[in-house]
Amino acid sequence: MDIKKINLGNQGLVVPAIGLGCMGMTGFEAGNMYGKADEQEAIATIHRSLELGGNFLDTADLYGPFKNEQLIARAIAGKRKDYIIATKFGWEIDDNEKVTWAINGRKEYLKKAVERSLKHLQTDYIDLYYMHRLDKNTPIEETVEAMADLVKEGKVGYLGLSEVSSETIRRAHAVHPITAVQSEYSLFERTVEARGILQTLKELGIGFVAYSPLGRGFLSGQIRQLEDLPEDDFRRAIPRFQEQYFEKNRELVKAIELLAEQKGVTSSQLALAWIISKGILPIPGTKRRRYVEQNIAATHIQLTREDQNKLEAIIPLGTDTGNPYDAFSMGLLD
Template sequence: MDMIKKVKLGSKGFMVPAQGLGCMGMTTLAGADVYGKADEKDAIKTIHRALELGISLLDTADLYGPILNERLLAKAISGNRNAYQIATKFGYEIDDNEQLTWAINGKPDYVRKSIERSLKNLNTDHIDLYYLHRVDPATPIEDTVGAMADLVKEGKISYIGLSEASAATIRKAHAVHEITAVQSEYSLFEREPEVNGVMDTLAELGIGFVAYSPLGRGFITGEIKSPDDFAADDFRRQIPRYQGENFYKNMELLEQIQQMAAQKNITPSQLALAWVLSKGAIAIPGTKRIKYIEENAAATNLTLSAEEQIALESIIPAGIAAGNRYDEYSMNGVNI
C-alpha cells in the first residue's frame, strides 16, 4: 500500500497526511464505551500501524476519558513523539478531580490550565494543533483565542484550531490570530458545513477543514443493521439519527451507497472517505483496529469522477438525512 500523501493544512505550511486518525473510541467517555469495547493493546497497535501507512496525525481531546485518551496516546508515541502530529482539544470543563462538569469553559485562565494538563498527559512539551472543542458563549471568542495565541508565542502549541464554530465566530477568531483548522462533523450524511457558510468562509480565509465522523459514526460501514445492534452504553444510542424510524430511513439511503461502492469494487467506507477527501477536507475517521485503519487508508488512493460525485450527492442531498446528529442539548453547542 502506498504511503498516504501529505497536504498543507491552513496557509502557514502545516503539513499533515490527507487522512488522520480519530482516537476517541480508544477509551471510554465518562465511564461508558463510545463505540463498543476498547482494548488498549489493540489501540496502540493501530496507532503504530497508522504511522507505517503515513497516518501521523492523531486527533484526541481532554474530554475523551476524560483524560484517559491523551494518556493512551502518550504510551503509544513514547520514544517517537516527533514522528506524529498531535491534535487535541479543550473546552469541556474538567475539574481538579479529573471529572467532567459538562460546562463549556473558554476563559483565558482555563485555557492556561487546560494546556498544562494536556502537555502533562501527553508527555510532551508542545502540541501541534490545539483546538477549542466548543465555543463558550459566555466568553468572547477574542479572549479565548487571545489566550491561545499566547501559547503559540510560548512554543507550547504550534497551530490554533476551532471545532464546530460558526462562520461569524471563525471570522472574529481569525482576526485575533490566524486559525489553521476548523473541525466539524462532515460526511455524506452530514453536509451542514456546505450550507451554513463555514466551508465558504474557510476557503476565503485560507483555513483548513478537518472532517470528523466522516463515516457517520460508523453507520456508513453497514455493520450496524438495527438500532438494537448498539451496546447498551454505546454513545450512538443517544443520537436521534440512529434511533427508531430515522435509522431505517437512513439505511435506505445507505443501501444506495452500498450499491455504488459494489460497482466500483470498494467498500462503502472507502467510497464515503474518497468523497470527503474530494471536497478538500482532511478526514479523521476513528478506529481502534488495524483492519479498519488499513481499509480507510486505501481510500486516499481513490479518485472519484465528477459524475460519481454528482451521483453520490444526488443520493444524499444536503439535509436529507433523517434525525439530528446530536441530542437537543448537544445541538445547542454547535455552530456558535
C-alpha cells in the same frame, strides 16, 4: 504507496490526506462510546497507521477524561517527532478530574488545560490545539488571544476551533490566524456546507477537518438494525439512529453500498474518498488495525466529478437524516 500529503490551512501545517480519530480507543466518563476498549490493539493501530504514513492523531482532554491523551503518550513514546498531535480543550474538567459539562474558554482555564494536556501527552508541545466548543459567555477574541500566547511560548504550533459559525471563525481569525476548523461532516451530515461555513474557510485559507466522516459508523454498513448497537452505546440517544430515521437512513446506505460495489471498494472507503476529493481532511475513528488499513487505502481512490454527483444525488444537501446529537449537545453548537 505513501499517503499523499496536504496543506491543512495556509499557515504551514502539512498533514497526510487522512487522520486517525482516537476517541473510541478509551472508555469515557459519560458511558460506553463505541464498545469495549482494548489498549494493546489501540496502540498497535496507532503504530500501523504510522507505518502506512498516517501520523496525524486527533484526541481531546475530554476523552476519558485524560485517558485518551495518556494512551497516545504510551503509543508514541520515544517517537514524538514522528507524529502530529491535535488535542482540544473547552469542556471544563475540575481539579478532581471530573467533567462539569460547562464550556470554559477563559484565559485562566486555558492555561491550566494546556499544562494538563502537555503532562498527559508527555510532550512539551502540541501541534494543533483546538477549542472544543464555543464558550458563549466569553468573547472568542479573549480565548484566541490566550491561545495565541501559547503559540508565542512554543507550547502550541497551530490553532483550531471546533463546531463554530462563520461569524465566530472570522472574529477568531482576525485575532490570530486559525489553521483548522473541525466539525462533523459526512454524506449524512453536511450542515457546514448548507450554512456556508466551508465557503468561509476557503475564503480565509483555513483547513477543514471532518470528524465522524462515516456517520458514526452508519456509512460503514455494519449497522443493519438497531439491535446491532450495544444497550449502553451512546448512539442510541442520537435521533439519527432512532426509529423514525433508522430505516430511511439504512436505505440511503444501501444505495451508497451499490455504488461502492461498482467501484470495487467498501462503502466506508467510498464515503472517505468523497470527503478527500473535496480537499477536506477526514479523521475516521478506529481502534483496529484492519480498519486503519482500509481507511488509509481510501486515499488512493480516484473519484470523478460524475462519481461525486452520483453520491450527492443519493443524499442531496438538506436531506433530513436526523440530528447528530441529543438536545443538550445540539444546544452547545454555535
